Amino acid sequence: MSVMTMTTGNRTRVVSKGRMIGMGVTFVILGLLIFAFFLPGTTVAQKTEFGLNTFTRVEVISLPPLILPTQMAIIAAGLICLGLGAYQLVRGFGRATEVMLGLVVLMFVIAFLTWAARDNAFNLTGILKTTLLLATPIALGGFSGVLSERAGVVNIAIEGMMLSSAFMSTLVGSVTGNLYLGLLGGISIGVLMAALHGLLSVKYKVDQIISGVVINILAVGLTSYLASRFLEKYQELNNPGTFQPIAIPLLSRIPIIGPVLFENNLIVYLLFGLMFAIHFMLFYTRWGLRTRAVGEHPKAADTLGINVFNMRYINVLLSGAVAGVGGAYFTIGSVGRFDEVMTAGKGYIGLAAMIFGKWTPFGAFGASLIFGFADSLQTKLQILNVPIPSEFLLMAPYLATIIAVAGVIGRATPPAADGIPYEK
Amino acid sequence: MAGSLGEALLLPLLAIITALIVGAIFIALTDPVVLAALGNFFNAPLAAVAAIGNSVVTAYVSLFRSSFGDPVRMVNALVSGDPNRLRLAFWPLSESLVASTPYIFAGLAVAFGFRCGLFNIGAEGQLFIGAICAVWIGYSIGLPWIFHLPLALLGAMVGAGLWGAVPGFLKAKTGAHEVITTIMMNYMAYRLADWLLHGPMMRPGYNPISPDILPSAYLPKFFADPIRFHAGFFLALFMAWVVYWLLFKSTLGFEIRTVGANPSAAKYAGMNITKNFVLAMGISGALAGMAGANEVLGLNHNLASAFSSGYGFDSIALALLGKSHPAGVVLAALLFGFLRSGATGMQSYAGIPIDIISIIQALVIIFVAAPAIVRSIYRIRIRREAGGEVFTRGWGG
Numbered sequence: 017m018s019v020m021t022m023t024t025g026n027r028t029r030v031v032s033k034g035r036m037i038g039m040g041v042t043f044v045i046l047g048l049l050i051f052a053f054f055l056p057g058t059t060v061a062q063k064t065e066f067g068l069n070t071f072t073r074v075e076v077i078s079l080p081p082l083i084l085p086t087q088m089a090i091i092a093a094g095l096i097c098l099g100l101g102a103y104q105l106v107r108g109f110g111r112a113t114e115v116m117l118g119l120v121v122l123m124f125v126i127a128f129l130t131w132a133a134r135d136n137a138f139n140l141t142g143i144l145k146t147t148l149l150l151a152t153p154i155a156l157g158g159f160s161g162v163l164s165e166r167a168g169v170v171n172i173a174i175e176g177m178m179l180s181s182a183f184m185s186t187l188v189g190s191v192t193g194n195l196y197l198g199l200l201g202g203i204s205i206g207v208l209m210a211a212l213h214g215l216l217s218v219k220y221k222v223d224q225i226i227s228g229v230v231i232n233i234l235a236v237g238l239t240s241y242l243a244s245r246f247l248e249k250y251q252e253l254n255n256p257g258t259f260q261p262i263a264i265p266l267l268s269r270i271p272i273i274g275p276v277l278f279e280n281n282l283i284v285y286l287l288f289g290l291m292f293a294i295h296f297m298l299f300y301t302r303w304g305l306r307t308r309a310v311g312e313h314p315k316a317a318d319t320l321g322i323n324v325f326n327m328r329y330i331n332v333l334l335s336g337a338v339a340g341v342g343g344a345y346f347t348i349g350s351v352g353r354f355d356e357v358m359t360a361g362k363g364y365i366g367l368a369a370m371i372f373g374k375w376t377p378f379g380a381f382g383a384s385l386i387f388g389f390a391d392s393l394q395t396k397l398q399i400l401n402v403p404i405p406s407e408f409l410l411m412a413p414y415l416a417t418i419i420a421v422a423g424v425i426g427r428a429t430p431p432a433a434d435g436i437p438y439e440k
Numbered sequence: 441m442a443g444s445l446g447e448a449l450l451l452p453l454l455a456i457i458t459a460l461i462v463g464a465i466f467i468a469l470t471d472p473v474v475l476a477a478l479g480n481f482f483n484a485p486l487a488a489v490a491a492i493g494n495s496v497v498t499a500y501v502s503l504f505r506s507s508f509g510d511p512v513r514m515v516n517a518l519v520s521g522d523p524n525r526l527r528l529a530f531w532p533l534s535e536s537l538v539a540s541t542p543y544i545f546a547g548l549a550v551a552f553g554f555r556c557g558l559f560n561i562g563a564e565g566q567l568f569i570g571a572i573c574a575v576w577i578g579y580s581i582g583l584p585w586i587f588h589l590p591l592a593l594l595g596a597m598v599g600a601g602l603w604g605a606v607p608g609f610l611k612a613k614t615g616a617h618e619v620i621t622t623i624m625m626n627y628m629a630y631r632l633a634d635w636l637l638h639g640p641m642m643r644p645g646y647n648p649i650s651p652d653i654l655p656s657a658y659l660p661k662f663f664a665d666p667i668r669f670h671a672g673f674f675l676a677l678f679m680a681w682v683v684y685w686l687l688f689k690s691t692l693g694f695e696i697r698t699v700g701a702n703p704s705a706a707k708y709a710g711m712n713i714t715k716n717f718v719l720a721m722g723i724s725g726a727l728a729g730m731a732g733a734n735e736v737l738g739l740n741h742n743l744a745s746a747f748s749s750g751y752g753f754d755s756i757a758l759a760l761l762g763k764s765h766p767a768g769v770v771l772a773a774l775l776f777g778f779l780r781s782g783a784t785g786m787q788s789y790a791g792i793p794i795d796i797i798s799i800i801q802a803l804v805i806i807f808v809a810a811p812a813i814v815r816s817i818y819r820i821r822i823r824r825e826a827g828g829e830v831f832t833r834g835w836g837g
Contacts, residue, residue, distance in 0.1 A: 220812055220813065233754075240793065241470070405635050410631050
């Protein structure tokens with residue numbers, strides 16, 4: 017297999033010919049699928065209406081709905097996929113390949129929506145908004161994973177950390193009547209769980225996956241036990257209220273983007289803040305360089321005087337704090353009450369988003385949007401009466417994760433020392 | 441050998457005891473009566489101590505009574521010889537064995553994967569697939585008992601085995617980590633079951649429940665109601681023997697263990713890594729599938745969308761506690777089965793939420809996985825570090 021090496025930014029990346037062709041074939045297949053599945057059954061006269069207003073209070077400019085001729089739009093989307101696939105096969109997009117993959121997937125989704133909502137109306141801005149909200153805990157889980165795995169500690173305990181935080185933020189929020197203290201309580205319990213993970217996996221060198229599984233079981237047990245012992249009896253302990261959306265002046269007035277991005281509650285803004293902060297810290301600070309060194313080659317880092325154990329502890333604790341923010345979203349960030357096992361696997365999906373996003377904050381956020389989109393779409397599709405069982409649609413992100421992990425589209429390479437306890 | 445056996449049993453036993461003690465402290469500290477008494481500690485210190493003792497004793501006595509049964513009642517029933525009284529007196533014991541059965545299957549499944557260096561978190565999903573296959577064969581085909589029951593079991597094994605083999609194949613061919621792929625496949629299995637129970641497999645009516653299976657596919661029961669004890673328990677013990685034989689007496693087992701201990705050495709010795717990964721995960725999946733089949737063929741006789749067991753996740757703890765040895769897994773499964781059915785009694789008699797069991801389980805795993813903690817508590821020195829399994833680490837394989 018011939019290999020060409022290219023330098024992107026600060027590191028060297030290898031793009032193999034086989035992967036280039038694999039991508040090209042994927043583009044073409046998606047294009048052909050559009051023609052095979054969405055084109056039949058549409059007529060020239062059909063129209064698809066996309067609503068662009070969310071009807072929230074900040075919206076002053078009311079946009080007319082976007083009306084597309086169904087058949088034309090589907091053909092156009094299919095042709096774009098085929099064209100991009102052909103170019104990829106003949107010339108290759110090189111480093112732009114991933115962007116192009118995103119574009120092709122977008123075209124596929126557009127074709128799908130246009131087909132699903134033919135002769136009907138579909139609120140586009142509304143679905144973008146719910147996508148972001150559903151993606152928030154997943155993305156925060158992903159960031160939590162990025163922090164610990166970049167330092168070489170596999171963290172499948174995110175689920176448990178988020179669950180305990182969801183519980184604790186409700187409890188503290190209800191008792192003190194202060195949501196900020198509730199959030200702080202959630203973060204603290206996340207850090208505490210992370211400390212246990214660090215102790216077991218860094219100090220006692222327990223297999224990191226076992227340690228993670230234990231924390232998840234422990235979190236389910238503790239929260240469910242305490243919830244049925246106290247929260248069910250004393251309802252006032254489970255009534256913290258929720259963070260209200262804050263509209264950012266001016267920015268929230270922008271059509272479409274405004275209501276989606278700039279009229280959210282504190283935790284969603286924290287998500288964006290953390291995304292940029294973690295990216296900056298990982299790639300542009302001394303701490304980040306050390307973190308990555310410890311995750312890639314702890315021995316070398318140790319030789320240069322970096323305290324591997326300390327770096328790992330710090331990162332695992334930070335990871336717990338971020339998972340704590342994500343856990344708080346489930347209760348004081350959205351529904352305002354705790355229910356048993358309410359995280360329902362979102363922590364695991366956050367981990368998948370991290371892998372999908374190649375251990376980067378932006379990547380993890382992008383991947384979580386895909387999961388959030390599939391989630392929000394399934395409720396909408398039931399309304400539209402699409403002949404696809406919603407269960408299959410819900411399966412799609414999991415399947416996509418397996419494909420991503422298997423490296424069929426874009427190999428995901430973890431930090432080299434990820435999961436290996438360091439022995440001095 | 442007696443010394444090494446004692447050593448092998450000492451740490452798990454201490455781990456269980458320590459977990460039960462920590463559990464007791466936790467129960468006492470979350471008991472409203474105890475909390476009230478503690479608030480009044482300086483006025484009536486003895487009352488507070490009594491409240492703590494009372495709380496813990498009530499909890500563990502009811503745990504014992506609902507897992508083993510009330511000894512007095514059992515003796516009286518034996519003396520009277522009245523079958524009805526016998527059934528009622530031995531009902532808790534039977535329920536514990538019924539709860540242990542799926543644990544044995546699922547624990548064996550995870551242990552088998554561990555032996556090949558594979559971490560099968562997918563037992564829960566494979567259990568679902570097994571249950572789906574068993575129930576489908578159970579209600580859709582009419583056959584004599586002698587063919588129907590084996591066919592339903594075989595169907596569950598094949599279906600869940602194929603489902604389980606996929607992560608093994610992906611791991612061998614692409615390096616995709618089985619932890620992530622099996623977690624993802626768990627969710628896919630839930631969705632698949634959801635879809636089937638709301639669509640193709642839904643019984644007439646509005647409830648997402650499959651039709652009842654035909655009596656010819658039932659795992660036979662030995663006693664009249666309310667005793668639910670059925671042949672699944674003996675099947676599970678038989679499978680434990682089969683797994684023991686496979687792992688330690690067959691060439692396949694030798695290869696699987698070699699691959700698990702050191703994949704590079706196995707490859708160098710000419711062993712086919714892909715074949716062993718696929719087989720190990722396939723067999724693991726088949727065993728987990730039998731846990732699902734056991735539940736639908738032996739107990740429920742149908743599949744409901746609320747069918748969620750948690751057996752698949754608990755089985756990770758079992759395999760660790762049993763040191764991935766079939767005999768150890770059976771013992772651990774009995775322990776968990778008795779705890780689980782005892783916890784139901786704790787909930788109804790002592791008002792302690794059933795989730796205390798998850799806490800105790802988590803503590804047991806912590807103490808088993810980090811023996812250093814237990815050793816430092818009891819100040820014991822062990823000659824040799826008890827050998828754990830070496831898992832393939834990291835996500836990339």
